[in-house]
Amino acid sequence: MKALTYQGRHDIRYEEVPDPVVASPTDAVVQVTAAGICGSDLHIYGGNPFSPEVGYTPGHECVGVVVETGDQVTRFRPGDRVMLPASVGCTLCPTCAAGFTARCERAKSMTDLCYGVSPQLPGSQAQALAVPYADINLVRLPEDISDEAAVVLTDNAPTAWYGCRRARISPGETVLVIGLGPVGLMAAQSAFAMGAARVLGVDLVAERRTFAATLGVEPVEGDDARAAVRDMTGGRGPDAVVEAVGSDATIQLALKAVRQAGRVSVVGVSQNEAFPLHMGLAQVKELEFAIGLCSVHYELPVLMSLTQAGRITPEVVVSHRFALSEGPAAYELFNSRADGVHKILLDPSR
Ligand SMILES: [Zn+2]
Ligand SMILES: [Zn+2]
Numbered sequence: 001m002k003a004l005t006y007q008g009r010h011d012i013r014y015e016e017v018p019d020p021v022v023a024s025p026t027d028a029v030v031q032v033t034a035a036g037i038c039g040s041d042l043h044i045y046g047g048n049p050f051s052p053e054v055g056y057t058p059g060h061e062c063v064g065v066v067v068e069t070g071d072q073v074t075r076f077r078p079g080d081r082v083m084l085p086a087s088v089g090c091t092l093c094p095t096c097a098a099g100f101t102a103r104c105e106r107a108k109s110m111t112d113l114c115y116g117v118s119p120q121l122p123g124s125q126a127q128a129l130a131v132p133y134a135d136i137n138l139v140r141l142p143e144d145i146s147d148e149a150a151v152v153l154t155d156n157a158p159t160a161w162y163g164c165r166r167a168r169i170s171p172g173e174t175v176l177v178i179g180l181g182p183v184g185l186m187a188a189q190s191a192f193a194m195g196a197a198r199v200l201g202v203d204l205v206a207e208r209r210t211f212a213a214t215l216g217v218e219p220v221e222g223d224d225a226r227a228a229v230r231d232m233t234g235g236r237g238p239d240a241v242v243e244a245v246g247s248d249a250t251i252q253l254a255l256k257a258v259r260q261a262g263r264v265s266v267v268g269v270s271q272n273e274a275f276p277l278h279m280g281l282a283q284v285k286e287l288e289f290a291i292g293l294c295s296v297h298y299e300l301p302v303l304m305s306l307t308q309a310g311r312i313t314p315e316v317v318v319s320h321r322f323a324l325s326e327g328p329a330a331y332e333l334f335n336s337r338a339d340g341v342h343k344i345l346l347d348p349s350r
Contacts, residue, residue, distance in 0.1 A: 001016070001017060001018075001019050001020075001126060001127040001128055002014060002015070002016060002017075002126070002127050002324060002325070002348070003015070003017045003057045003122075003125065003126030003127065003324075004057060004058060004059070004125040004126065004324065004327040004328075004346075005017065005054075005055055005056065005057055005058075006044055006045070006049070006054055006055070006056060006057075006058050007054050007055065008047070008054055009045070009046065009047030010045060010046075010047070010332075010335075012045065012058070012327055012328045012331045013328065014324065014325050014326075014327050014328060017057060017122075017126070019128065020122065020126075020128050020129050020130035021130065022068050022069070022070045022130065023130065024070060024132065025070035025071040025072040025073075026070055026072045026073060026091075026132065026133050026134060026135065027069075027070045027073070027130055027131060027132055027133075027134055028066055028068060028069045028070065028073055028076060028130070028131045028134035028138060029066075029067050029068040029128055029129070029130050029131070030062075030064040030065065030066055030067065030082060030084065030128060030129060030131055030138070031064050031065050031066075031067045031127065031128045031348075032062045032063075032064040032124055032126060032127060032128060032129065032348045033062075033063055033064050033065060033147060033347075033348070033349070034062060034063050034064075034147040034148070034150075034151050034345050034346070034347060034348075035059050035061060035062040035124045035125050035126075035151070035324070035345065035346045035348065036059070036061035036062065036151040036152070036154070036155070036156075036343060036344070036345055036346075037059070037061075037125070037330060037331065037334050037343075037344045037345075037346065038059075038060065038061055038086075038155060038156070038182075039181050039182070039183065039269075040060075040269050041058050041059065041060075041116070041331075042331075042334065042335055043269060043271075044058055044117065045058075045331055045335060046335070048271065049117070050109070050110045050111055050117040050118065051111050051117060051118035051119070051120075053118060053119050055119065056116070056118060056119040056122055056123070057116060057122040057123040057124075057125060057126050057129075058116040058117075058123045058125055059115065059116040059123035059124035059125030059126070059346075060084075060086040060114050060115040060116045060117070060123055060124060060154070060155060061084075061086055061124060061151050061152075061154040061155045061156075062083070062084055062124035062129070062151060062154065063081070063082065063083045063084075063141060063147050063150045063151055063154070064081075064082060064084070064124075064128075065078075065079065065080065065081055065082070066078050066079065066080045066082055066134075066138070067128065069134060070134070073134045073135055074135060075134075075135045075138075076134055076135070076138050076140075080138075080140060081140070081141045082138040082139060082140060082141060083138075083139050083141050083150045083151075083153060083154050084115070084124065084129075084131060084137060084138065084139070084154055085101065085137065085139060085154055085155075085158075085296030085297050085300060086114055086115070086154050086155035086294075086296055087101040087102040087113055087114060087293065087294065087295055087296045087297065088101065088104070088112070088113055088114060088115065088121065088132065088133075088137055089101030089104050089133065089136050089137060089295075089297060090104050090105075090106045090107075090132075090133055090136075091133045091135065091136040092106065093105035093106055096136065098298075099295060099297045099298035100295040100297075100298055101113075101136075101295045101296065101297045101298070102292070102293040102294060102295040102296075103295065113293070115129065125324065125327060125346055126324075126348065127324070127348040128348075136297070139297075139300060142304070142308065144308055145304065145307055145308065146315055147345075148314075148315040148318045148345065149307055149313070149314040149315040151318070151343075151345060152182065152186065152314035152315065152317055152318065152343065153300065153303055153304065153307065153314055154296065155294075155296065156182040156183045156186050156314070156317065156343070157186045157190075157303050157307075157312065157314045158294050158296045158299035158300060158303055159183050159186075159244075159267050159293075159294040159296075160183050160184070160185075160186035160187035160189070160190050160242070160244070160267070161186070161187075161190045161294075161299050161302070161303055162267065162292070162294035162295075162298075162299050163183075163187055163190075163242045163243075163244065163265045163266075163267035163294075164187055164190040164191050164194055164240075164242055164265070165194075165299075166263075166265040166290040166292065167240035167241065167242050167263045167264070167265035167290070168240065168263055168288075169191050169194045169195070169196055169239075169240050170194075170195065170239075171194070171195030171196075171197075172195065172196075172197045173195075173196050173197060173198075173238075173239040173240060174196070174197060174198040174199075174200065174233055174238045174239055175191040175196045175198070175199050175200070175238055175239065175240050175241070175242065176199075176200045176201075176202065176220075176229055176238040176240070176241045176242070176254070176257055176258070177191070177199060177200070177201045177202070177212075177217070177241075177242050177244065178201075178202045178203075178241065178242070178243045178244060178245055178250045178253060178254055178268075179202070179203060179243065179244035179245035179250060179268060180201050180202070180203035180205075180208040180209060180211070180212045180217070181203075181208070181244065181342065181343075182317040182342055182343045183244040183267060183268075184201065184203070184212070184242075184244040185211075185212060185215060185316070185317050185342070186312070186314060186317065187242045187244055187267075188201060188212060188215055188216070188217045189215060189312045189313070190312065191242070192216060193306055193311050193312055198218060199216065199217050199218065200217070200218045200219075200220050200229060200232055200233075200238060201213075201217040201218065201219055201220060202220045202225045202229075202250075202253070203219075205337055205339070207339035207340060208342075209221070211340075211342065215316070218232065220232065225253055225257070226253060226256050226257050229257045230257070233259070236259050237257055237258050237259035237260070237262060238257065238258060238259060238262065239258075239259060239262055239263070240258070240262060240263045240264075240265065241254040241257060241258045241262070241263070241264045241265070242265050242267065243264065243265065243266040243267065243268050244267055244268050245268040246266070246268025246269045246270040247268070247270075248270075248272060248275060248276070250268065251264075251266055251268070251270065251275065252276075254266070255277070255278075255281075255282070255287065255289070258285075258287070260285055260286065261285070261286040261287075261288075262285075262287070262288070263288040263289075263290070264287065264288065264289050264290070265290045265291075266289075266290065266291040266292075267291075267292070267293075267294065270291075317342050317343045318342070318343045318344075318345055319340055319341055319342040319343060319344070320333070320341060320342075320343075320344040320345070321344070321345045321346075321347060322344060322345070322346055322347070323346070323347055323350030324346045324347060324348040324349075324350060325350060326346075327346055330344050330346060
């Protein structure tokens with residue numbers, strides 16, 4: 001079959017790779033009908049991979065159709081339309097059984113928890129992929145949820161919802177979202193769905209601020225975001241901040257911008273082993289700080305209902321569709337952060 005492969009910094013190729021197989025009786029093989037390129041794929045693309053190896057297929061967001069199931073798969077049959085939550089659980093440990101697949105007790109590192117970050121679990125930017133423990137790692141798709149919405153529901157939307165949940169947003173509050181890519185945009189929608197009165201949004205790209213404004217976000221303008229946020233909140237700061245970038249600078253902005261006794265929730269991916277946190281200031285501020293990776297299975301039921309009811313619209317973040325064969329160009333465009341580029345979907349039939 002055809003797939004994209006990661007060969008090193010800024011080197012994604014479209015090539016022939018071995019077909020996925022049902023290697024264990026609990027596996028399934030899914031033919032991919034749409035795959036997303038995620039902001040965290042850009043960490044890999046930029047030369048900050050989670051595994052030292054190369055040559056594997058990236059991608060952890062997709063929808064598709066089941067084509068083969070192992071003997072012990074009971075809930076799915078060939079022909080079923082499914083989505084694949086980006087976090088991969090084992091079904092066997094207590095945390096997975098409770099839905100917290102991102103904290104699977106079997107997993108030793110990121111490479112066990114997610115498709116497409118190492119050769120162990122080949123990714124979804126391919127014509128097909130193998131799904132371990134298919135009974136838990138596949139989710140049946142209702143007819144009224146589109147492929148576009150479903151791809152966003154595999155990772156970006158639940159990550160945003162999880163980030164907002166951990167920011168403990170209450171009705172009437174003012175929330176600051178840092179980073180207005182797909183996760184930030186979905187965080188804004190999530191915050192409103194949780195009852196936020198105001199959502200302010202920071203992003204370096206002016207076009208992203210303008211697009212976010214169409215979703216009701218108040219864009220933070222000017223070179224000094226912290227001062228602008230202070231002015232926009234009567235000198236007080238937002239009640240909660242959801243950080244969806246993961247850089248030191250943006251996490252620091254979140255910590256400084258939030259009001260006294262406010263909450264900061266980080267879902268941007270950070271690999272910094274020595275983040276400089278001023279403990280004295282945090283203590284005086286009575287800061288609440290949360291950081292984590294979303295267990296997609298846990299967040300999904302609420303988000304599916306909100307999507308079906310039209311309370312959130314995940315498909316609005318999809319801006320481009322490319323053939324899988326155009327994958328290298330799609331990566332280049334996404335990495336450029338050009339105006340109008342939000343979320344890119346790949347079509348493996350082309
Ligand atoms: Zn993702
Ligand atoms: Zn587990």
